[in-house]
Amino acid sequence: MAELTHTDAVFTPKPSQPPPPNTVGVVGWLRKNLFGGPFDSVMTIIGAGLLAYFAYGLFQYTIVNAVWEADSYRECLDVTQGAGACWAGVDKWMNNYLYGRYPDAEQWRVNLGGIILAVWLAPFWFEKVTQKIAVGVSAVLTYPFLAGALFLGGDNGLFMQAMSSVALTLFAAVWLNVAACYSGRRSLGAVLVQVTGFAGKDDRLYKWVYLAAFAVGFVVAFIFQSTWNLAPVQTTNWGGLFLTLVISGIGISTALPSGVILALGRRSKMPVIRVFCTAFIELFRSVPLITILFMAVTMMPLFLPVTLNPDKLVLVIVAVCIFAAAYMAEIVRGGLQAINTGQYEAARAVGLNYWKMMTLIVMPQALKLMIPNIVGNFIGLLKDTTLVSIIGLYDILLMVRASGQDPKWLGMHTEPMLFAAFVFFVICFAMSKYSQHLERTIGGGYGRR
Amino acid sequence: MAVLEKGSPHRASRSLSEWLHDERVRSVLYQAIVAIVVIAVARYLFINTSENLQARGMSAGFDFLSTGAGFSIAWSVLPYTAGDSYFHVYLVGIGNTLMVAFVAIICTTLLGFLVGIMRLSKNWLIAQVASWYVEILRNTPLLLQILFWFLAVFSLLPRPNKSLSLLDLFYLNNRGLYIPAPVPGDGFNITLIAVLVAVGATYAQAVWARKRHFDTGQRFPAFWTGLGILFGLPLLVFLVTGAPLTFDYPALKGFNFLGGASVPPAFCALLLALVIYHSAYMAEAVRAGIMSVSHGQTEAAYSLGLRPGMTLRLVIIPQAMRAVVPPMISNWMNVVKNSSLAIAIGYPDLVAVYMQTSLNQSGHAIEIVAMVMLFYMSVSLSISMALNYYNKIVQLKER
Amino acid sequence: MSLETVDSEGQHIASAVSDEVVINLSQVNKWYGDFHVLKDIDLTVYKGERIVICGPSGSGKSTLIRCINRLEEHQRGDIQVNGVTMDTNLKNIDAIRRDVGMVFQQFNLFPHLTVLENCTLAPIWVKNMAKSEAESVAMTLLERVQIPEQAAKYPGQLSGGQQQRVAIARSLAMNPNIMLFDEPTSALDPEMISEVLDVMVGLAESGMTMLVVTHEMGFAKRVADRVIFMDQGEIVEQNTPDEFFNNPKSDRTKLFLSQILAH
Numbered sequence A: 001m002a003e004l005t006h007t008d009a010v011f012t013p014k015p016s017q018p019p020p021p022n023t024v025g026v027v028g029w030l031r032k033n034l035f036g037g038p039f040d041s042v043m044t045i046i047g048a049g050l051l052a053y054f055a056y057g058l059f060q061y062t063i064v065n066a067v068w069e070a071d072s073y074r075e076c077l078d079v080t081q082g083a084g085a086c087w088a089g090v091d092k093w094m095n096n097y098l099y100g101r102y103p104d105a106e107q108w109r110v111n112l113g114g115i116i117l118a119v120w121l122a123p124f125w126f127e128k129v130t131q132k133i134a135v136g137v138s139a140v141l142t143y144p145f146l147a148g149a150l151f152l153g154g155d156n157g158l159f160m161q162a163m164s165s166v167a168l169t170l171f172a173a174v175w176l177n178v179a180a181c182y183s184g185r186r187s188l189g190a191v192l193v194q195v196t197g198f199a200g201k202d203d204r205l206y207k208w209v210y211l212a213a214f215a216v217g218f219v220v221a222f223i224f225q226s227t228w229n230l231a232p233v234q235t236t237n238w239g240g241l242f243l244t245l246v247i248s249g250i251g252i253s254t255a256l257p258s259g260v261i262l263a264l265g266r267r268s269k270m271p272v273i274r275v276f277c278t279a280f281i282e283l284f285r286s287v288p289l290i291t292i293l294f295m296a297v298t299m300m301p302l303f304l305p306v307t308l309n310p311d312k313l314v315l316v317i318v319a320v321c322i323f324a325a326a327y328m329a330e331i332v333r334g335g336l337q338a339i340n341t342g343q344y345e346a347a348r349a350v351g352l353n354y355w356k357m358m359t360l361i362v363m364p365q366a367l368k369l370m371i372p373n374i375v376g377n378f379i380g381l382l383k384d385t386t387l388v389s390i391i392g393l394y395d396i397l398l399m400v401r402a403s404g405q406d407p408k409w410l411g412m413h414t415e416p417m418l419f420a421a422f423v424f425f426v427i428c429f430a431m432s433k434y435s436q437h438l439e440r441t442i443g444g445g446y447g448r449r
Numbered sequence B: 001m002a003v004l005e006k007g008s009p010h011r012a013s014r015s016l017s018e019w020l021h022d023e024r025v026r027s028v029l030y031q032a033i034v035a036i037v038v039i040a041v042a043r044y045l046f047i048n049t050s051e052n053l054q055a056r057g058m059s060a061g062f063d064f065l066s067t068g069a070g071f072s073i074a075w076s077v078l079p080y081t082a083g084d085s086y087f088h089v090y091l092v093g094i095g096n097t098l099m100v101a102f103v104a105i106i107c108t109t110l111l112g113f114l115v116g117i118m119r120l121s122k123n124w125l126i127a128q129v130a131s132w133y134v135e136i137l138r139n140t141p142l143l144l145q146i147l148f149w150f151l152a153v154f155s156l157l158p159r160p161n162k163s164l165s166l167l168d169l170f171y172l173n174n175r176g177l178y179i180p181a182p183v184p185g186d187g188f189n190i191t192l193i194a195v196l197v198a199v200g201a202t203y204a205q206a207v208w209a210r211k212r213h214f215d216t217g218q219r220f221p222a223f224w225t226g227l228g229i230l231f232g233l234p235l236l237v238f239l240v241t242g243a244p245l246t247f248d249y250p251a252l253k254g255f256n257f258l259g260g261a262s263v264p265p266a267f268c269a270l271l272l273a274l275v276i277y278h279s280a281y282m283a284e285a286v287r288a289g290i291m292s293v294s295h296g297q298t299e300a301a302y303s304l305g306l307r308p309g310m311t312l313r314l315v316i317i318p319q320a321m322r323a324v325v326p327p328m329i330s331n332w333m334n335v336v337k338n339s340s341l342a343i344a345i346g347y348p349d350l351v352a353v354y355m356q357t358s359l360n361q362s363g364h365a366i367e368i369v370a371m372v373m374l375f376y377m378s379v380s381l382s383i384s385m386a387l388n389y390y391n392k393i394v395q396l397k398e399r
Numbered sequence C: 001m002s003l004e005t006v007d008s009e010g011q012h013i014a015s016a017v018s019d020e021v022v023i024n025l026s027q028v029n030k031w032y033g034d035f036h037v038l039k040d041i042d043l044t045v046y047k048g049e050r051i052v053i054c055g056p057s058g059s060g061k062s063t064l065i066r067c068i069n070r071l072e073e074h075q076r077g078d079i080q081v082n083g084v085t086m087d088t089n090l091k092n093i094d095a096i097r098r099d100v101g102m103v104f105q106q107f108n109l110f111p112h113l114t115v116l117e118n119c120t121l122a123p124i125w126v127k128n129m130a131k132s133e134a135e136s137v138a139m140t141l142l143e144r145v146q147i148p149e150q151a152a153k154y155p156g157q158l159s160g161g162q163q164q165r166v167a168i169a170r171s172l173a174m175n176p177n178i179m180l181f182d183e184p185t186s187a188l189d190p191e192m193i194s195e196v197l198d199v200m201v202g203l204a205e206s207g208m209t210m211l212v213v214t215h216e217m218g219f220a221k222r223v224a225d226r227v228i229f230m231d232q233g234e235i236v237e238q239n240t241p242d243e244f245f246n247n248p249k250s251d252r253t254k255l256f257l258s259q260i261l262a263h
């Protein structure tokens, strides 16, 4: 056998030499990626030429020749002869693009609603915060009521008031929890137990502590919100990007739970439930959204009692939710199918019943697999929400069209459309990049082989 | 009976709670509850509907289909005149929908393949351009793109008397795209027959060339020969029979073009938007499909001496197609569905002429919504049947 | 390692090395970006010679043999195969690839084709052989690797050892005069390794020129005319298997051998 002895030739590896200069660095990169051969070089030159031409044209149109101050589209055209954008008009209409016909004096309510949502969900991205699921669930379930009360104003009845109070209480709880977590405690619950002196006692009493704390918070919140005196704003005045986000936001937040239920129904062993869910999913997936919207605004009123006289916005939101749920159901089904049967068997083997098996074992794994598709579906829904402009809701797209028909800005189409395209692109692109990021980080170790 | 077999047959009477915890009892119970709720809701809706219809003095039913629709349709593939029946309107709408969807599907597939292959190009610039093309188009709403092409491009075209023209044969203006319309003369049928013969001959030639290659190893330039036959034979017959085809050229008469064939600007805008938007999705499917074939396959083919072109044709594409076809077909389905956005720019598709105009005039919301949905569902059903068939064939070949 | 098992089966097979040079590498250098993978490689392979290449992971073994059929491009130095110089001329590359077969660690069979079609694809499309002739050649080869009964199956239905034997038959169908093997048994379960090695031994007996990257030292002892040890992109030591295993010259080689043989 080989043994080391002192007579051995000692192996000293040759030092690495630098590669030939034209294979690395800028030159190497260019040669490899742009000028790999004659055909490649020609393609590069043609491509670069076209790109430069378009980029230059766009730059000229949107920046160099653009008009920023004007009082009418005529005025713009006189200056640019059509060679530049008339951002002055977009600027004048900006308020409508964002809020529709929501009264100027009340727009702070929309902004506040947006800020509340952002602040509510922010703890998701805080490292130390525990119970992130609760943060998400509380927001999805109760925020819409608070936002509804805020955006609608006026008197909305006791139910809305109560739900808004619940929302306010939970919102406060989320941030108290953040404070608790960052001051070194385990959670808000732990702090409550400690403060009230129940620490160390029978932990079956804890839930009464939580409940009592919630009740106190609720009463305070109820009194607080009953002092509000918000002017009513009809939904017919809601519009612009605000309306687009309201509709798609509600669609998105209901899509996941209802999609999960439909998907489980479709995979159920009970024939009645399976057939019903399958029919629902297939029906609404196979027809275009616009037909579902038409159905909602023309057919639904026939189905409902005359006395009900439902709001058009409500009908549209119901239609969008149905549509989104059907699509989400298929995504969830795909995710469930990707879970190994071994997981189901193992869950059953340790004695979990159906719902525990689904919520504790199967769904968490499946949801991680589904992240890219779910986000893709959200992006799709946000884009599809623009269809409500066809049936006459004043979303951002209808506002864009309306601005080109305003006598003062007659013919101004390109600029608002570029603006709207930019807004959608930024939102959707950010969402898709974020989902790719999520897939790389939390999804790791699961679906990829 | 069945319950007893699996449950505990020894005990004759069981407590109610035990009975409720039996899996099968529960299953029946759940289903019964769902069924009852569904039926109750349906009944409620039905009663409301009949009350509503009565209040409006209307009757449900499909009788209105045979009555005349009083409106005209701007452009249609199938012949239509105002006063034709509502059922005729339905068919005209379907014709227009299928027309734009069919052309869009063909173009978007070709463009999608091109962009998908460009995204995989080793040339950084080409790959980047293709990838930004995909990102921009996928992240903006289709409706916005349709409006853009319609309002910012096709509506801004010059008036007919200042049309853009190509070779004085094709004209593009704000009234639409005008092209020469072929008018077949006597004996043109012979050329049409020649086309059929040429298609058959090309196919036979390809089969023969393949067989000869397999039998003797000799190759035959089947592609170029086929191309020659396909175009050469009809051309030859056409010329020999005395070129019996004239064209009706579009010409400016007064303020508008007469003669020739034309499509309205809405058609052009819708077609262009559908093609471009869906080509981005198509490109993603193509890219993912090709990437799903491992690099080892290419290396193995190269090491056997196969040239890159042949490697692509014999090894990569056959495998990639398995991953590309399913998303491609569902993309086609989306083209058909999204063609319904025609309504936003006034192209008279099924939704526009039937679900909007006809519904507004006749008021038969339920019947009309049902008929329109039925059309889209049957298209979707046939497409998914085709997809299942394809999957079955592929699976058979694999195992 | 299966040193004992294969070793006990028989002696070193008689070598049939002629003095005709089939592969010649001189001063070959290759970089991946800034990383110097192959440093001044000189290697001459004679017709009928059987060479085993070993060395630690990442030492450049795969890269070296992949340069020989141009799956990787080298940046400096000369490579000649069968007298044809490797350059950017596609004709030369084609000529070289036709005469050099390669077997991969991951088999790389074409999953959409049957075993028989895998073996006839290249003869039909590259050599323009008649299908019936290609099939009879393929069947002979499948018999030689002892799986004629699997001809109509798809690769997905075969075991790893069977797949690798199909891959060998597929390469042989082009009638190459040089065979490259890149760790052909590393992806296999132990009981399948010997069925593949047996086929390779048979191939060696028939006088094929072979370059084999492997850690099967038993195979090296029994078959190799020369063992090459690589580290950090260099050929550290090359010698007959006897000398190489019993009397290694370099400290690096000894270290490697002690690691690889010390179960």
Ligand SMILES: Nc1ncnc2c1ncn2[C@@H]1O[C@H](COP(=O)(O)OP(=O)(O)OP(=O)(O)O)[C@@H](O)[C@H]1O
Residues within 6 Å of the ligand: C032, C035, C037, C055, C056, C057, C058, C059, C060, C061, C062, C063, C064
């Ligand atoms: N395509 C590539 N790009 C960049 N680096 C590479 C590439 N292929 C290989 N390398 C690097 O080159 C070195 C040599 O790789 P090679 O595959 O030749 O090693 P090896 O000796 O075959 O190792 P192993 O026994 O693990 O197969 C390794 O460090 C590897 O990381």
Ligand SMILES: [Mg+2]
Residues within 6 Å of the ligand: C061, C062, C063, C182, C183
């Ligand atoms: Mg290797």
